[in-house]
Amino acid sequence: MFSNLRSLWIVFLHLFRKRETVEYPEEKTELPARWRGRIVLTRDPDYEERCVGCYLCAAACPVDCISLQATEDENGRRYPEFFRINFSRCIFCGYCEEACPTYAIQLIPDFEMAEYDRQNLVYEKEDLLIEGQGKYHGYNFYKEAGVDFGVKKKGEGENENKPVDVRKLMP
Amino acid sequence: MNEGVLHTLVAFGILVVLLTIAAGLIWLERRLLALWQDRYGPNRVGPFGLFQVMADMIKIFFKEDWIPGFADKKVFVIAPAMLVITILMSFAIVPFTPEIMVVDLNIGILFFLAMSSLGAYSVVLGGWSSNNKYSLLGAIRGAAQMISYEVFMGMSLMGVVIMAGSLNMTDIVIAQKKMWFIIPQFIGFVIFFIGGVAEAHRLPFDIVEAESELIAGYHSEYSGLKFGLFFVGEYLGITLISALITTLFFGGWLGFGFLPPVFWFLLKTFAFIMVFILLRAALPRPRYDQLMSLGWKILLPLSLLNLLVTGAIVLYFQ
Numbered sequence: 001m002f003s004n005l006r007s008l009w010i011v012f013l014h015l016f017r018k019r020e021t022v023e024y025p026e027e028k029t030e031l032p033a034r035w036r037g038r039i040v041l042t043r044d045p046d047y048e049e050r051c052v053g054c055y056l057c058a059a060a061c062p063v064d065c066i067s068l069q070a071t072e073d074e075n076g077r078r079y080p081e082f083f084r085i086n087f088s089r090c091i092f093c094g095y096c097e098e099a100c101p102t103y104a105i106q107l108i109p110d111f112e113m114a115e116y117d118r119q120n121l122v123y124e125k126e127d128l129l130i131e132g133q134g135k136y137h138g139y140n141f142y143k144e145a146g147v148d149f150g151v152k153k154k155g156e157g158e159n160e161n162k163p164v165d166v167r168k169l170m171p
Numbered sequence: 172m173n174e175g176v177l178h179t180l181v182a183f184g185i186l187v188v189l190l191t192i193a194a195g196l197i198w199l200e201r202r203l204l205a206l207w208q209d210r211y212g213p214n215r216v217g218p219f220g221l222f223q224v225m226a227d228m229i230k231i232f233f234k235e236d237w238i239p240g241f242a243d244k245k246v247f248v249i250a251p252a253m254l255v256i257t258i259l260m261s262f263a264i265v266p267f268t269p270e271i272m273v274v275d276l277n278i279g280i281l282f283f284l285a286m287s288s289l290g291a292y293s294v295v296l297g298g299w300s301s302n303n304k305y306s307l308l309g310a311i312r313g314a315a316q317m318i319s320y321e322v323f324m325g326m327s328l329m330g331v332v333i334m335a336g337s338l339n340m341t342d343i344v345i346a347q348k349k350m351w352f353i354i355p356q357f358i359g360f361v362i363f364f365i366g367g368v369a370e371a372h373r374l375p376f377d378i379v380e381a382e383s384e385l386i387a388g389y390h391s392e393y394s395g396l397k398f399g400l401f402f403v404g405e406y407l408g409i410t411l412i413s414a415l416i417t418t419l420f421f422g423g424w425l426g427f428g429f430l431p432p433v434f435w436f437l438l439k440t441f442a443f444i445m446v447f448i449l450l451r452a453a454l455p456r457p458r459y460d461q462l463m464s465l466g467w468k469i470l471l472p473l474s475l476l477n478l479l480v481t482g483a484i485v486l487y488f489q
């Protein structure tokens with residue numbers, strides 16, 4: 001009985017507390033840097049596309065909303081011919097970002113993607129591809145990998161030794 | 172203008188004002204609940220979100236008014252109307268001021284008790300005709316709850332009746348000129364309040380609806396306008412109980428001179444409506460058997476005792 005009266009009183013006092021509500025369109029919350037929102041495709045420091053069309057993101061996606069087709073340029077460097085994410089199915093789990101070997105696909109802190117027409121939620125490559133490097137700066141996949149695709153010569157990559165001439169006797 | 176036309180106009184005015192208040196309460200309740208939960212509540216539609224009510228109304232009007240195929244059609248349609256009609260009928264005896272009231276019945280309180288008993292039919296028939304086991308469970312609970320709580324709700328009012336020496340509502344208010352009945356009849360007030368909450372089947376005594384157990388109890392199958400009637404009926408019920416508490420225990424329209432009497436009445440009534448909403452915000456729902464044993468084992472003896480003591484004292488001083 002008295003505990004009931006006490007809780008009535010305590011609840012009444014909440015009238016004078018600070019509100020928890022953030023009045024959204026006028027007032028915005030600060031989203032943390034690793035907030036999982038809209039997905040972007042990033043470029044490497046040389047302004048080339050990072051994506052190598054390996055399909056790992058599409059395989060990792062639990063709702064199968066990524067669709068892409070890989071192709072090669074004249075140097076043999078792979079890139080996606082088209083890259084399509086259906087945001088009406090995406091659950092923003094971030095598995096695609098985890099799967100990506102090249103930091104190409106990234107989730108950024110932005111959620112204001114509402115549309116009147118569902119079809120507009122299908123983002124094509126030109127909608128996804130951004131001009132910058134996103135969250136991971138200075139990383140260039142082709143500088144680390146061994147193969148020459150017109151980015152670097154053999155043995156010139158970062159953390160890469162000069163090629164060994166196997167026909168020489170001296171080490 | 173002759174007497175009859177004026178009287179009809181007053182009655183009609185009361186009807187319009189009541190329905191407006193009941194609809195406005197939907198907004199008030201949502202705002203107040205939100206405030207007590209550290210939120211803002213609906214504040215987008217119009218100033219302070221006041222037009223939210225209209226938005227809700229439009230929504231309810233355009234909802235599909237569906238009667239389930241397995242329901243008992245006629246009863247299903249009558250039930251919600253019955254709730255609203257009985258409650259509006261009860262308002263006929265409430266004296267807002269000596270001038271503004273519908274009828275000055277000399278059996279006022281009895282009339283109210285009769286009408287609130289009829290109101291129980293609405294719940295029972297609504298649940299029964301829905302032909303759905305959750306609705307039926309709600310209706311069974313409703314029948315048990317409303318019938319048992321009515322018993323001592325009536326008892327608790329008898330103290331007031333003894334002190335005023337009349338069942339007439341106007342006489343009861345006038346008898347409170349010297350002292351509001353809340354002071355000599357405090358126990359009666361507490362019991363009537365608890366009984367009133369149970370009659371209006373509001374939280375914490377909303378085991379008739381009990382969303383978490385019975386979906387929505389007796390009105391699970393209702394939609395559109397019929398659901399709207401139940402909804403408005405609930406708020407009318409709150410207003411009715413608040414108005415009666417004001418009349419019977421807090422001196423009705425009596426107040427200090429600087430405000431018109433009807434204003435005092437509304438002020439007190441709204442204070443009690445807010446207490447109703449606060450109850451909903453703060454208290455959890457008791458178990459069904461706890462509700463029953465509270466009613467029969469504590470409140471009923473208490474109200475009998477109150478009646479006994481009041482009667483003895485009044486006799487002694489005569």
Ligand code: SF4
Pocket residue numbers: 039057060061062063064065066085089090091092093094095096097
């Ligand atoms: S965030 Fe999850 S659901 Fe969305 S595209 Fe990436 S893997 Fe698929």
Ligand code: SF4
Pocket residue numbers: 050051052053054055056057058068099100101102103104105
């Ligand atoms: S975004 Fe990453 S994981 Fe997906 S195809 Fe391109 S490189 Fe592979």
